Amino acid sequence: xxxxxxxxxxxxxxxxxxxxxxxxxxxxxxxxxxxxxxxxxxxxxxxxxxxxxxxxxxxxxxxxxxxxxxxxxxxxxxxxxxxxxxxxxxxxxxxxxxxxxxxxxxxxxxxxxxxxxxxxxxxxxxxxxxxxxxxxxxxxxxxxxxxxxx
Amino acid sequence: xxxxxxxxxxxxxxxxxxxxxxxxxxxxxxxxxxxxxxxxxxxxxxxxxxxxxxxxxxxxxxxxxxxxxxxxxxxxxxxxxxxxxxxxxxxxxxxxxxxxxxxxxxxxxxxxxxxxxxxxxxxxxxxxxxxxxxxxxxxxxxxxxxxxxxxxxxxxxxxxxxxxxxxxxxxxxxxxxxxxxxxxxxxxxxxxxxxxxxxxxxxxxxxxxxxxxxxxxxxxxxxxxxxxxxxxxxxxxxxxxxxxxxxxxxxxxxxxxxxxxxxxxxxxxxxxxxxxxxxxxxxxxxxxxxxxxxxxxxxxxxxxxxxxxxxxxxxxxxxxxxxxxxxxxxxxxxxxxxxxxxxxxxxxxxxxxxxxxxxxxxxxxxxxxxxxxxxxxxxxxxxxxxxxxxxxxxxxxxxxxxxxxxxxxxxxxxxxxxxxxxxxxxxxxxxxxxxxxxxxxxxxxxxxxxxxxxxxxxxxxxxxxxxxxxxxxxxxxxxxxxxxxxxxxxxxxxxxxxxxxxxxxxxxxxxxxxxxxxxxxxxxxxxxxxxxxxxxxxxxxxxxxxxxxxxxxxxxxxxxxxxxxxxxxxxxxxxxxxxxxxxxxxxxxxxxx
Numbered sequence: 001x002x003x004x005x006x007x008x009x010x011x012x013x014x015x016x017x018x019x020x021x022x023x024x025x026x027x028x029x030x031x032x033x034x035x036x037x038x039x040x041x042x043x044x045x046x047x048x049x050x051x052x053x054x055x056x057x058x059x060x061x062x063x064x065x066x067x068x069x070x071x072x073x074x075x076x077x078x079x080x081x082x083x084x085x086x087x088x089x090x091x092x093x094x095x096x097x098x099x100x101x102x103x104x105x106x107x108x109x110x111x112x113x114x115x116x117x118x119x120x121x122x123x124x125x126x127x128x129x130x131x132x133x134x135x136x137x138x139x140x141x142x143x144x145x146x147x148x149x150x
Numbered sequence: 151x152x153x154x155x156x157x158x159x160x161x162x163x164x165x166x167x168x169x170x171x172x173x174x175x176x177x178x179x180x181x182x183x184x185x186x187x188x189x190x191x192x193x194x195x196x197x198x199x200x201x202x203x204x205x206x207x208x209x210x211x212x213x214x215x216x217x218x219x220x221x222x223x224x225x226x227x228x229x230x231x232x233x234x235x236x237x238x239x240x241x242x243x244x245x246x247x248x249x250x251x252x253x254x255x256x257x258x259x260x261x262x263x264x265x266x267x268x269x270x271x272x273x274x275x276x277x278x279x280x281x282x283x284x285x286x287x288x289x290x291x292x293x294x295x296x297x298x299x300x301x302x303x304x305x306x307x308x309x310x311x312x313x314x315x316x317x318x319x320x321x322x323x324x325x326x327x328x329x330x331x332x333x334x335x336x337x338x339x340x341x342x343x344x345x346x347x348x349x350x351x352x353x354x355x356x357x358x359x360x361x362x363x364x365x366x367x368x369x370x371x372x373x374x375x376x377x378x379x380x381x382x383x384x385x386x387x388x389x390x391x392x393x394x395x396x397x398x399x400x401x402x403x404x405x406x407x408x409x410x411x412x413x414x415x416x417x418x419x420x421x422x423x424x425x426x427x428x429x430x431x432x433x434x435x436x437x438x439x440x441x442x443x444x445x446x447x448x449x450x451x452x453x454x455x456x457x458x459x460x461x462x463x464x465x466x467x468x469x470x471x472x473x474x475x476x477x478x479x480x481x482x483x484x485x486x487x488x489x490x491x492x493x494x495x496x497x498x499x500x501x502x503x504x505x506x507x508x509x510x511x512x513x514x515x516x517x518x519x520x521x522x523x524x525x526x527x528x529x530x531x532x533x534x535x536x537x538x539x540x541x542x543x544x545x546x547x548x549x550x551x552x553x554x555x556x557x558x559x560x561x562x563x564x565x566x567x568x569x570x571x572x573x574x575x576x577x578x579x580x581x582x583x584x585x586x587x588x589x590x591x592x593x594x595x596x597x598x599x600x601x602x603x604x605x606x607x608x609x610x611x612x613x614x615x616x617x618x619x620x621x622x623x624x625x626x627x628x629x630x631x632x633x634x635x636x637x638x639x640x641x642x643x644x645x646x647x648x649x650x651x652x653x654x655x656x657x658x659x660x661x662x663x664x665x666x667x668x669x670x671x672x673x674x675x676x677x678x679x680x681x682x683x684x685x686x687x688x689x690x691x692x693x694x695x696x697x698x699x700x701x702x703x704x705x706x707x708x709x710x711x712x713x714x715x716x717x718x719x720x721x722x723x724x725x726x727x728x729x730x731x732x733x734x735x736x737x738x739x740x741x742x743x
Contacts, residue, residue: 012204012219041219041374045270049359098326102270105318105326106355 003035003149004054004110008061008096010042015069015120015134019060022118022145025138031146044099051103056112058148060141061096063117070133071119072141074148080115114148116141154441155699157190157537157691158183164706165534167196169713170329171271172721176682179535180698182706191691191698192537193682195544195723202515205672210236210664211379211636213672217660218374226255226365229377231651231660231674236379239647239664245629248381249456250619251368253465254405255375256451256651257615258364260608261412263654264558264601265361265420267720269347269354270326272598275714276427277347278337279327283316285345293342298422302353311349331708338430347427350419357415364408367401381631386623402620409616413609416602424602425583428595435586438594438715440697445552446471446560447482447680449659451652452611459650465611466561466652467568470549476567482549484648484659487511492675493546494518496537496684505687507548510661511646513673542684546692547675555693556656556680557719559600563591576603594697597718638667653677655720681719694719 005026007019020039027037036054040047051057059080063073080100103109118141121131129135159181167177181190205213217232218225230252237244244252287308294303319327339347368384369375376383387396450468453459461467469479483489491507494500500518501508508514521527522539535541546553554560565573566588580603581588590596635641641664649660656677663671683692691699694716703711 010219012216039374041225043225045266045355046358046362048355049362052359101318101323101326102355104323105314106352107314 001056001111002054003032004050004057005032005035005037005145005149006040006047006050006057006059007038008040008042008047008059011039014122015118015130016062018062018118018120018130018134018138021130022060022138022141025142026145029142029146032149035149044096045102047099048102051099051110052106052108054110056114056149057110058114058116058145059096060116060145061118062120064120065117067119068133069119069121069131070137072137072144073115073117073119074144075115075117077113080113116145116148154444154691154696155189157181157695157699159190159537161189162706163534164709166709166712167194167532169716169721171274171326171713171717172723176716176721176723177532177535178694178698178712178716179537180706180709180712182703186703186706188698188701188703188712190537191695192535192541193544193684193692193694194535195542195682196532202513202672202674205669208669209638209667210239210662210669213660213662213669214377214379217674218377225374226259226369226377227651227653227658228660228674229375230256231649231653231658232662233377233379233649234651235647235649235660235662236664237647238649239645239662240379240635240641242380242632242635243457244381244632245627246456246622247386247619247627247630248632249453250615250622251382251384251630253452253615254612254619255365255368257608257612258361258409258412260654261416261605261612262358262361263720264605264608265354265416266358267654268420268424268598268602268605269351271720272717273347273351273427274327274330275710275717276337276431277339277344277351278332278334279315279319279330279344279348280332281337281339281341282344282348283312283319285312285341287312287345290342290345290349293426294346297426298418300418300422302349308345308349311352312345314352315348331710334708334710335704336710336714339427340430343426343430347423350423353419354415357411360408361412364405367397367405378631380633380636381629384630386628386630388623388628402616402623405616406613406620409609409612413613416605416609421602421606424599425580428584428599431595432584432586434595434714435590435593437701437711438597438697438718439592440695440699441553441555441693442559442563442597442697443589443592444472444474445549445554446563447549447554447556447657448561448564449482449484449650449652449657451561451650452615461568467565467570468650469564469568470554471564471567472550472552476563479564479567480550484650484661485511485646489549490659490675491548491551492679493548493686494540495546495687496540496542497545498540498543499545507687510648510659510673510675511663511671513661513671515673537685542682544679544682544684545675546683546686547680548686548690551688553683553686553690553692553696554657554680556677557597557601558604558654558656559591559597560656561652562600562604572607576607594715594718601720641667644670655722656680676722678719678722682721682723694721 007023009019011017177194179192214229214232218229385396447470450464452465487509522536524536526533
């Protein structure tokens with residue numbers, strides 16, 4: 001089964017960059033086997049070629065669900081779109097949602113789709129790195145990603 | 151020449167926040183009179199962008215990598231503008247192959263961006279998805295076959311599409327179709343045209359996946375391809391030996407094939423759809439023109455030969471039109487301090503001497519969020535801005551003191567005025583098919599049509615540029631990068647450079663000041679800064695603002711007309727993100743106050 005691990009978010013914007021930062025860490029750890037690791041940035045619909053290229057896909061993203069900064073949520077399949085319907089799930093809610101809908105519309109939703117989200121604290125400081133609680137959550141999140149794809 | 155009406159803010163205020171189906175976050179506030187005609191328009195960029203400050207003190211050879219992260223969507227073009235600014239500063243001459251490959255990357259971006267914009271961001275302003283569910287598949291097939299030879303046009307095909315959409319909507323998923331003003335009286339297409347357009351919406355989603363493979367061939371990876379100061383990072387090896395990932399004939403043939411299919415899709419699907427849809431919306435040649443009949447600007451793009459920025463060498467010419475005088479094309483010089491200046495009198499930035507514009511070499515990006523007396527904030531939420539004071543995070547760039555429209559319409563009109571035969575043929579052909587005069591271009595519909603025609607131009611040129619590259623390689627030139635000035639020890643102590651680009655959305659400039667091998671100042675003026683500009687020191691309104699003036703609205707609480715005009719510019723404020731609270735703010739808020 002082909003696997004894609006896709007981190008989304010803006011590296012230049014504090015906790016917003018947690019998805020791509022997690023991709024970096026996973027690459028260093030080297031425990032995700034044949035899975036493709038991609039920093040997707042904030043490209044929205046332009047990520048469709050990637051999203052539809054693998055049989056299982058896990059998205060790594062910043063979320064704001066009012067939890068403690070650094071809390072990790074794991075969602076799978078329907079859970080991702082249904083949560084998004086009621087209330088915006090992530091910072092790229094509209095674009096990520098449109099992306100998943102676009103894949104569904106052309107009948108190419110990955111057979112298994114997950115989202116590992118990290119509760120963020122600060123997304124307003126340009127050029128800043130991750131805040132301490134979010135930074136500290138990275139190793140745990142990496143293990144969860146490895147288990148998810150494992 | 152038309153004269154812009156003076157904004158009149160006495161009528162009802164309508165606030166649309168955010169404008170949906172754009173990249174990034176934009177807020178529009180308008181005042182309508184008692185007949186619901188827009189009499190005042192205010193364009194508000196609500197998120198701060200401080201790339202400039204991030205780049206200070208960095209190695210100029212790395213600037214492109216940061217620059218391509220400033221915008222989530224137009225990554226490659228920011229990288230290119232950055233490279234050109236550094237190469238200009240250090241007088242680096244790039245090889246012919248590098249110029250051709252950069253042109254191929256940009257032409258692919260034009261074709262892909264315009265296609266995605268038309269079908270996925272803009273078409274739903276004209277196409278009613280709900281109406282498509284009522285279409286007769288056989289009649290849709292007849293319509294499709296009457297406008298194009300595109301093979302996917304049987305009644306069965308359209309019936310399948312209809313079933314797919316019905317199932318999708320029925321399952322409660324709305325995805326891209328949410329927030330549509332379905333059933334709005336402004337929708338004029340017959341159900342069959344709606345179904346045909348929706349089918350092509352899906353085909354375009356599939357097709358754009360193919361196009362990005364070109365970026366992977368030359369940039370090594372997508373979505374963030376590699377770039378390099380001095381050329382391109384790709385090695386060429388047509389004998390199939392040597393480095394892994396080098397460009398060989400097999401990969402070049404793949405590019406030829408994708409370019410051919412791109413040309414086919416745009417010729418047989420995009421342009422016929424565009425002209426068919428336009429034929430039902432000819433009333434939209436009256437509205438949305440704004441500055442387009444007066445002030446237009448292009449920096450020029452697609453140099454045929456490397457390192458030659460003379461206008462004759464540019465596939466799309468450089469120049470500005472002021473006051474609607476198409477007989478005179480003004481020279482545009484990115485380094486002349488009297489040409490391009492940015493003002494912050496109405497922007498949330500601070501200058502030591504406000505009221506005076508600054509050329510980007512001397513540009514300052516210092517945040518200063520303050521509202522005027524009529525501005526209102528309710529707990530952290532911006533309720534209303536006051537356009538008599540500062541009201542946007544977008545600066546106000548001006549060319550010789552004038553607000554300018556940039557983008558495909560500006561490029562085509564400047565090319566047309568310059569007498570370019572390829573552009574004249576393209577534009578005249580479309581005008582003839584629609585049976586409208588040249589002046590019809592200066593409108594919302596004209597702007598949307600110009601983008602489609604430019605996609606055609608870009609796809610045609612993509613095919614020829616790929617052939618030029620192959621011919622150059624066959625002639626024995628495999629050089630892709632100039633490295634003589636790679637080491638900072640070869641640079642002068644101080645240097646300044648301007649990087650021009652015509653991004654799909656319009657004129658893009660990066661300005662760099664290098665001191666002792668490091669970046670001392672860096673400024674970007676992006677296309678959306680020109681188009682989404684607020685008022686300036688003299689009170690001159692910005693491009694979006696001008697375009698909205700005078701438009702009649704059917705129902706201000708469902709502002710479809712505003713979306714049509716704003717989307718016709720393809721706004722990109724993707725450098726911004728927007729944070730929603732855990733309780734879920736409404737995704738779109740239209741307030742009539």
